[in-house]
Amino acid sequence: MATSKATSDAAGPNAESVFGPARRRIGEKAIAVALFLAAATSVVITVGIVISLTGETLAFFADQAVSVSGFLTGAQWTPLFSDPEFGIRPLVQGTLIITGIALIVAIPLGIGTAAFLSEYASPRVRSALKPTLELLAGVPTVVFGYFALTFFTPSILKGLLGMDVSVFNGLAGGIIVGVLIVPTVASVAEDAMSAVPQSLREGAYGLGASRRQVTVRVVVPAALSGITAGIVLGASRAVGETMVVLIAAGQVPTTSLDPRNPMETMTAFIGATGKGDVPTGSTGYKAIFAVGFALFVITLILNTISIRFVRRYRQVYE
Secondary structure (H helix, E strand, C coil): HHHHHHHHHHHHHHHHHHHHHHHHHHHHHHHHHHHHHHHHHHHHHHHHHHHHHHHHHHHCCCCCCCCHHHHHHHHCEEEECCCEECCCCHHHHHHHHHHHHHHHHHHHHHHHHHHHHHHHHHHHHHHHHHHHHHHHHHCCCCHHHHHHHHHHHHHHHHHHHCCCCCCCCCCHHHHHHHHHHHHHHHHHHHHHHHHHCCHHHHHHHCCCCCCHHHHHHHHHHHHHHHHHHHHHHHHHHHHHCCCCHHHCCCCCCCCCCCCCCHHHHHHHHHHHCCCCCCCCCCCCHHHHHHHHHHHHHHHHHHHHHHHHHHHEEEEEHC
């Protein structure tokens, strides 16, 4: 027993030195493989989405009643009528108007909230307010939609502000979508502001700057890349929002620029038309995929602009 124990004690350190690094290498390789599979899965899913959209979109444009120029520039969108028109401009215009209204609401509220949490709030207030703000992002969007339809439009826009708006209108849809994306903008912007080195703040305070001056002239410019990423992420979220605009904004494709009137967005058309009433293989069915492909391209452009902007200003402030 003593001999066995002595042999074990003698071999123990050598065994650890031989097998320890090997075990670590195996564990690191397993983690690397798992991370690669996670990244590859997202790429495969994206490629699958593109393939599914592209196939039906090409079939849509192969129809004799559809032309690329008419699709991109036409002002009438009635794909389910007996005499169909396939001009997507009213849907794109409605999407951009509602997204613009949403950003007008979300950018000042989101950046203001982020600045308060990062520069003014005490740790206790921050620990209580930030989870509450992020909880707002978890509310189902259908709740926001019916809130806009049953309370915001009749009680706020018509009752309190006395505005002449339709029951379904783009203004209510845009404002509520803006409220919906405030947590996204605020959370990303606050993370970017909190990541600004404390030495920059201390240097500004040492020169006699006030807290407001430090926030506006030091922290915000230094965190500009992250703030921009949050804004573009919020814009992408607004472009892709479905239930709020489907319920609150109406389903009237129009080229009117007045947000007090009903309007239809690209996502609202997809949500309303893709409920199973359209025959599979018909031109109206294929129009769903064509609109989805156009929406995918718009979102891709927004993300590309965001990435380039972030990289440009990150190099300045590193």
